[in-house]
Amino acid sequence: MTERSVTHASFSIDRNYPVAPERVYHAFADPAAKAKWFAGPDDDAPLEVAMDFREGGREINAGRIHGGPVHKFECLYQDIVPNERIVYTYTMHLDDIRISVSVATIEISPDGTGTKLTITEQGAFLDGYDTSDSRETGTRALLDALGASLLDD
Numbered sequence: 090m091t092e093r094s095v096t097h098a099s100f101s102i103d104r105n106y107p108v109a110p111e112r113v114y115h116a117f118a119d120p121a122a123k124a125k126w127f128a129g130p131d132d133d134a135p136l137e138v139a140m141d142f143r144e145g146g147r148e149i150n151a152g153r154i155h156g157g158p159v160h161k162f163e164c165l166y167q168d169i170v171p172n173e174r175i176v177y178t179y180t181m182h183l184d185d186i187r188i189s190v191s192v193a194t195i196e197i198s199p200d201g202t203g204t205k206l207t208i209t210e211q212g213a214f215l216d217g218y219d220t221s222d223s224r225e226t227g228t229r230a231l232l233d234a235l236g237a238s239l240l241d242d
Contacts, residue, residue: 098221099211104232107203108239114172114197118142126234144169158183188218
């Protein structure tokens, strides 16, 4: 039997992007725009992708990397203020094992001629399957991909 445990942790990341806040918000709100940056490595095989971006809406993104376990992100949008704030709760799974439950807040604000984005995550990391450090590293990589997609548009 697996020994049960929970580790609580939070982190916050700031990024500046040289585009208007509306473009940053759009990259989160529009399914096609989000698909350009919110994904696993190039060899990730997507298995399920669905997005209903509205308060009370859900998002699912599941895929398999190198034939390993299925990584699944399941989100519920709690609060949306267009071009300013997105708050959602989400779980992460490896196959059928829930590895974390989190609250994430994205704040978007004008910063000179660009945009400041702050993401704050508060997580419960379950049974030793995941850590705040690895989640922060993954989030930083996603924000790098977001920045690259904003420059490609």
